[in-house]
Amino acid sequence: MNHKTELSEKVEHFVRPEIRALSAYHVPDSADTIKLDAMENPYQWPEDLTNEWLEVIRDVELNRYPDPGARVLKEHLRESMEVPNESEILLGNGSDELIQMIMMALAGKDKVVLSVDPGFVMYKMIATFMDMPYVAMPLKEDFSIDEAKFLAAIKEHQPAVIFLAYPNNPTSNLFDEQTIRNIIDAAPGVVVVDEAYHAFAEKSFMPMLKEYDNLLVMRTVSKMGLAGLRLGLLAGKAEWLNEFDKVRLPYNINILTQASAEFAIKNRHVLDKQTQQICNDREILFKELSQIENITPYSSQANFILARVQDGEADRIFNSLKEQGVLIKNLNPAGGLLKNCLRITVGTAEENKKFLELFKATLE
Ligand SMILES: *Cc1c(COP(=O)(O)O)cnc(C)c1O
Numbered sequence: 094m095n096h097k098t099e100l101s102e103k104v105e106h107f108v109r110p111e112i113r114a115l116s117a118y119h120v121p122d123s124a125d126t127i128k129l130d131a132m133e134n135p136y137q138w139p140e141d142l143t144n145e146w147l148e149v150i151r152d153v154e155l156n157r158y159p160d161p162g163a164r165v166l167k168e169h170l171r172e173s174m175e176v177p178n179e180s181e182i183l184l185g186n187g188s189d190e191l192i193q194m195i196m197m198a199l200a201g202k203d204k205v206v207l208s209v210d211p212g213f214v215m216y217k218m219i220a221t222f223m224d225m226p227y228v229a230m231p232l233k234e235d236f237s238i239d240e241a242k243f244l245a246a247i248k249e250h251q252p253a254v255i256f257l258a259y260p261n262n263p264t265s266n267l268f269d270e271q272t273i274r275n276i277i278d279a280a281p282g283v284v285v286v287d288e289a290y291h292a293f294a295e296k297s298f299m300p301m302l303k304e305y306d307n308l309l310v311m312r313t314v315s316k317m318g319l320a321g322l323r324l325g326l327l328a329g330k331a332e333w334l335n336e337f338d339k340v341r342l343p344y345n346i347n348i349l350t351q352a353s354a355e356f357a358i359k360n361r362h363v364l365d366k367q368t369q370q371i372c373n374d375r376e377i378l379f380k381e382l383s384q385i386e387n388i389t390p391y392s393s394q395a396n397f398i399l400a401r402v403q404d405g406e407a408d409r410i411f412n413s414l415k416e417q418g419v420l421i422k423n424l425n426p427a428g429g430l431l432k433n434c435l436r437i438t439v440g441t442a443e444e445n446k447k448f449l450e451l452f453k454a455t456l457e
Contacts, residue, residue: 111221127419127447129438132262132290132397134318136367136441142360149356150349159348166351169358170326174312180302181331183338186345188289188313188325189215192256195285195309195327196223197340199253207252209238211263211424211431213287216256228252232430236264236391240272247279255280258287260294263424263436265393267296277305283333285309290395292317292368293375299328306330316396318364319357322350371396375439381449385456397438399424407433413455419448 105113123130138146160166167182176182185191196206196219206220210229220227228250230243238257247255255276260267277284284307286298291312299310309329314322324346327334357364375393382390382400389401402410407425414421422436437448 109224111224115218115221123420125418126415127440127444129440129444129448130420130422130436131320132316132395132438133320134316134364134367134371134396135444136318136370138363142363145360146353146356149352153348153352155348157348159344159346159351161344163346163351166346166355169355173358173361174326174328175299176326176328177300177302180328181334183327183334183341184346185325185327185341187315187323188287188311188327189219190323190345191311191325191327191337192216192285192287193219193222194337194340195254195283196220196225198337199282200225201253202226204253205250206254206256207246207250208256209243209261210429211236211261211427213256213258213262213289225253226250232261232264234430236261236266236430238268238272238276240269240275243272243276244279247276247281251281253282255282255284256287257284258289259296259298260290260394262289262395263397263399263422263431263434265290265391265395265397265399267294267394270296273298274301277308280307283307283309283329285311285327287311289313289316292364293372293396294394296394302328302330306332309333314354314357318367319354322354322357324350324354371439374442374445377442378437378439378445378449381445385453387456397436399434399436401433402435404433407435410452410455411435414448414451417451419451421448 163184167184171182185194192215200223204225206216206225206227208216208229210231212229217227228246230246233239257268257273288297288310291297298308302308302310309327311325311327313325379390379398382388382398387403391399407423411421411423424431424434424436439445
């Protein structure tokens with residue numbers, strides 16, 4: 094038997110079958126492309142702000158471990174994200190890490206994770222890592238939650254945790270507030286309202302933390318312009334968060350992230366202005382897309398637009414744009430309600446214009 098076969102047999106023997114069955118989270122190579130695939134803010138900081146930030150970074154002691162509790166940063170975030178005084182805060186290396194911490198603390202063969210389909214892919218992915226059963230209730234055609242069916246699923250599965258992205262990714266809509274309230278009331282475990290796109294939406298469950306013991310609100314700085322920092326926030330009752338904190342690896346928020354995020358929050362007006370620009374450009378992009386024959390864009394409360402193209406055309410359009418240097422997200426392979434759908438992150442005005450130009454050309 095040659096060495097290679099022996100090694101693959103060993104890997105097969107020791108690596109969990111559910112992990113071997115996964116394909117690694119694929120991040121496409123994006124050098125020299127117009128990147129409209131990952132919901133990033135397309136803007137950098139003005140030069141004087143960058144210089145100020147470099148001055149702050151100069152004094153950071155890289156030889157020391159960071160503050161393990163990131164106390165100063167937490168207080169800045171509490172104020173900036175309007176976390177109620179009575180709520181505790183837990184920070185993660187991106188909100189992806191918070192999703193992982195929640196599931197690590199709750200895991201078990203009979204601990205069901207409940208969400209919706211189409212929904213954010215990491216919920217299912219991390220449930221698989223943790224060997225937790227994952228149930229996703231199909232959304233209706235208009236991407237709203239089928240409340241009766243969802244409440245029935247809660248009754249049947251008694252989920253340990255429910256994840257709802259608000260606005261939802263990849264459908265960009267806000268679910269009905271009363272529906273979510275009814276879900277929180279019916280849930281036996283915790284309900285995580287994931288507000289990754291809060292900066293672009295007009296509503297939030299943050300103030301509702303005061304009303305519910307089993308509600309947790311999650312935020313991230315990624316989509317508002319700081320994706321490179323990897324910083325997410327979970328707010329809710331100390332009783333829950335103190336338990337989740339036990340599975341957190343020490344120093345998960347590195348010293349450069351702590352210093353940079355504090356600096357960014359102090360200069361929030363710059364990010365807020367960029368967010369406003371993105372919202373304006375989103376409306377322009379939406380209008381332009383609606384005017385194209387056979388294209389149906391969905392109205393968005395986030396920094397991306399989901400658009401349905403003609404049956405069987407999504408793959409071709411996606412590949413053609415990619416060859417011409419514009420990277421968007423092709424959701425057609427996911428199937429179901431996402432069949433024939435493409436997701437376009439709102440870029441700069443010029444990027445959106447370039448996208449529209451090439452997009453229209455591929456339709457001719
Ligand atoms: C992007 C995204 C996240 C992950 O954000 P990070 O903080 O960058 O890990 C979480 N939830 C939803 C719904 C997202 O779209």
